[in-house]
Amino acid sequence: MTMSRTPIYFAIMACLIIGVGIFESWNNALFILNFGLISAIMALGVNLQWGYAGLFNVGVVGFVALGGLSVVLTSVSPVGEAWAAGGMRILISLLLAVGFIAGAIIGWSRIPKNLPRGLITAVWLIIGFFSFRALFDPAVAAIEAVNPAQTGFLGGLGLPVLLAWAVGGLMAAGVGWLIGKTALGLRSDYLAIATLGIGEIIIAVLKNEDWLSRGVKNVNGLPRPVPYEIDLQQSETFVGWMERLGADPVTGSTIFVKLLYAVLFLSVIILIVTLMQLALNSPWGRMMRAIRDNETAAEAMGKDVTARHLQIFVLGAAICGIAGAMMTTLDGQLTPASYQPLRFTFLVWVMVIVGGSGNNWGAVLGGMFIWFLWVEVEPISIFLVNTLTAGMDATHPIREGLLDRVAYLRPLTMGLILLLVLRFSPHGLLPEK
Amino acid sequence: MVDILNALVAFTNFVIIPASAYGAQLAIGALGVTLIYGILRFSNFAHGETMAFGTMVVLLVTGLFQSWGISLGPLPTALLALPFGILGASALVLFTDRTVYKFYRRVKAAPVMLVIVSMGVMFMMNGIIRMIVGTDDRRFADGERFIIRARDFKEMTGLSEGLALRTTQVLTIVVAIATVALLFWFLNKTRTGKSMRAYSDNEDLALLSGINPERVVMITWLVVAALATVAGTLYGLDKSFKPFVYMQLLLPIFASAIVGGLGSPIGAIAGGFVIAFSEVTITYAFKKVVTYLGPEGWRPDGLVQLLSTDYKFAVSFAILIIVLLFKPTGLFKGKSV
Incomplete structure (x- = not known):
């Protein structure tokens, strides 16, 4: 049943993004697609830890931020x-x-x-x-x-920025190992609180150690793996292509750059999902599920539960680190103050649960879909408020009050979706087979 | 001799007094977490938001009272508004329990499921609070600001170092002692409190003895709502009310509850003070104290600060890790489910 559902849901997701392209703009649609792909990778990392092994990590934001730092440390010239x-x-x-x-x-x-x-x-x-x-x-x-x-x-080492994605994964894996080594083997709640703490600490380091990351002064103008829009607009070949398509070269160049990013992100996601699917169907994956479903039985069969947990925790952290590095590359700047737990830890959890924990396609779908909602809840509600209050004066207090509050609909909607999914469809959109 | 007194006064002024107030706030917050853990058996991630919600009601009612001209004289008006905050928070948690948590108790969901559910509740409360009051920093303390002013203290004692004692700090300690006394009387002396402890110790045995679990759960939520509102209001009076900060308080509060031993009320109080004192001591710049204690005319170059204040979370975290490594059930034996 799952097999038949997966393509349908992904087709709906594609329609949603294309819908944004038609009704808003293609730049917006590609923005949602790119960040959606990155969110999907974060969700894959958490899904690896939670879905495969039942490890409760609420420090995702820290690993994502480490990935961001890795971009600075790798690609900025010293x-x-x-x-x-x-x-x-x-x-x-x-x-x-x-x-x-x-x-x-x-x-x-x-x-x-x-x-x-x-x-x-x-x-x-x-x-x-x-x-x-x-x-x-x-x-x-x-x-x-x-x-x-x-x-x-x-500064950094001045190496190509794509290398930072791997470095981000390695750095997050290193920290993941340290935290796993201390907190795994204790109770599950303790791991949660320990990861919550390490997340806060990594953010504090990024904000305050100016010699490392310039702190709240941000690092701007990070190198890019794709050409700059301005160069494209000046290149005759590109302008020639755009003329043949009959498109405006300025809009065309921004869309072209975003498409290049999308291709890069898609290849990373395909690589990770392929590896994870192979792992899930291998003896290793069966062992992991056996451990998750019954630790005592697995231990009695001679499996080293703590060591396997450590392994999977480190791998999951590495994937979150890669996603963080990709996001900072896409942003082109490192802004330590933007790493909020609500956005990068708890939202990723909503993605995993809504998508279906234990199912990689579910994590990808959940990542894209929840990110889509996170972005679109605001414009949709502004549209609704404007339609509902169309008869009122533009400065009417009710209308203004409603418009002021629309921004906070985001967390409310996310919470509501999470609770509804947990209550009525606890296995998510694409349940584990 | 005078120098030693001055050093002592500076230390009291900047470490002991603020840390005691902060410790009391953390302790009451941690009591709420630990009670939920003991009775409902999950770590409630929405506790920070519950505190923020209760405080928000207090803040709004305080504003209303002020506009009517009602005040408590030298004491903050918020004390009058506190019962309304508790009522508001109680209504909110009872409503969430009915609509959300009850279902998972019925299907006997795993504790970790409830933790994830509480994450959803956290998101929703977060949105509701921001819709009502926004994200701004608000101060709602009024009345007399100081009990002892730094200048008066200097004149009184003739020392060069001043000691300031704010009303909110004393109030925090007094209210905290009253709250804790009331809670322990309730848990140890009343029939309902005893049934709560019995339920926490051994659910099956409690059920066999005819204790109604739904009633125990309801009363727990009411007590937790009251504790959360008191903790949140005291923190808000002492510092200020900002929804984001209340979410960040989750870490030190959880650290307090775990350090003390999850499920143990005495542990939560001890944990709160351990965390608060370490945070404040380690992030305090000892320059003044060292200057007084050192030889005449000498002063240290730096601030003599062990860690910058931005790393206060690192302190709660480090203590948490040390306790977990060496005493996994906490200082006072908590439960381990």
Whole structure:
């Protein structure tokens, strides 16, 4: 039954996007398509963790933000002056911090039990913290003093921006490993709160560590994997194509660029879905579902539940990181203040649940559909308010009040959809087979 | 000697007083989370929004009273509006329970399902609150602002360091003590409270003893609504009311409840103060204190701040992780479902 439903739903989804193209503009339609594809990848990441393994991750926003950071760290050209001012010192201080923490972890297991272990470790960590700060603070001050209006940060490696997508995945995987290593194996609620915390911390780091990400000053003008609109408009070949199509070269160039992005995103999504489908149908996928459905039984069969959970948690985090890197590439800028948990954690959860947890096509569909609603709820309700109050004066208080409140319909609608789906169709639009 | 006193006053003024008030607010918030966890057995992600909703009603009623010229003299008018806030929040949570949660109790859904459901409730409350009051930062504290002013304190003691005690801080502590006393009397002495604890300890046994589960659940929601409104109002009086901030409070509140041991009311209170004191101490710039304590005429170069205030979430998080690693059931043995 699912097999027959899948193409129909995707066809409806395509009609919705084409509808936006016809009634609003093709630029809007492609905007929804591109962000929808990115949302779909985030939903795939959460679906991997929740749908395959039952792991409850509410720190999606953190992994997405890490992906965004990776774009800056990979593709921005390095700021030579800043590196000269304190780049090495920062690196050494960070290594020092890692060394002290590793020392504490090793020491904890090696120090004989009859010594005051806790005290020794605490003193060691305090010494470590102060030596780290002694090296780190002046270096940060030196870097942030270098031309603060333009740079004031270390920059990146100046590598091609597409490489950042992989780097974003790796960075998110690294953090996912750390958090998984600590919180997996504990109760499921604890993992939820731990991921909620790590998400907030990553955002705080991005907002405040100006030497790394320029903080709330944002990093603008990130390199792009596709040509700039302005170059296209000046290229004779492109203008020639547009003339043959009878289209305006300016609109044509914006649509062309968005289409190129869509092709890139589609190839990533096809790659991820293919890999995940293969994994789901392999012995590994069966083992994962066995673990999810009955941990005790799977453990009795000799499966290492915690290790498998860690594996899948890291993979899911990596996918969210890739999606985050793609989004920042599409935006062309890193704006740490824009990472809101409601938008990037809880909305992704709505996507997974509405789409159908445990089904990859469901996650993709849910991602696209919920993103479509998230964007379109506002114009649709403005249209409705205007139609309903057509007889009223434009400055009528009821009309103005309603129009002011339309923006908050978004969370309300999302909550309502989530609750309705959970209540009446708990397996989502495309249930797991 | 005077320097030591000055250092002590500065420390009290900037760490002990604010952290006690914040700790009391967190503790009452965490009590709500822990009660839901103990009785309904899920982590309620909508708790921050419940707090915001109750506070919003208090804020609106306060505005109404002010426009009528009703006030409490030196005390904030919000205290008069508090019962209305509790009524509003109670109506809201009872309505959500009827329309949303009840179904999942009937089908005996897994706890994690209820957590996801509470996420949906969070979204809806979030939208409703913003539709009613928008997203702006609002202050609604009125009446006398200070009990002790920094200047008066300096004149009184002759110290160079001032100590300010705000009405809202004292009020927070007093109301918190009253609330907690009332709650513990209710849980330990009344028949209903005892049935709640019995239900929390062992559901099947409680059912066998003839305890009506729906009644226990209803009373729990009422108590939680009251606690959430009190916590939210105290926080709003002390700082300000901004819906977004209330959502962010979810993390320290959950951290408090878990650090203390989920399901344990005493634990929630202890957890609240542990989290609040660590947050404030670690993010406080000790420059003043160190200057007083150090040798004459010497002052530290930096702020002597362990972590910038923007990392206060990192502190609750770090404590949470440490407790989870070394004492997974929390300081006071909570339940582990």
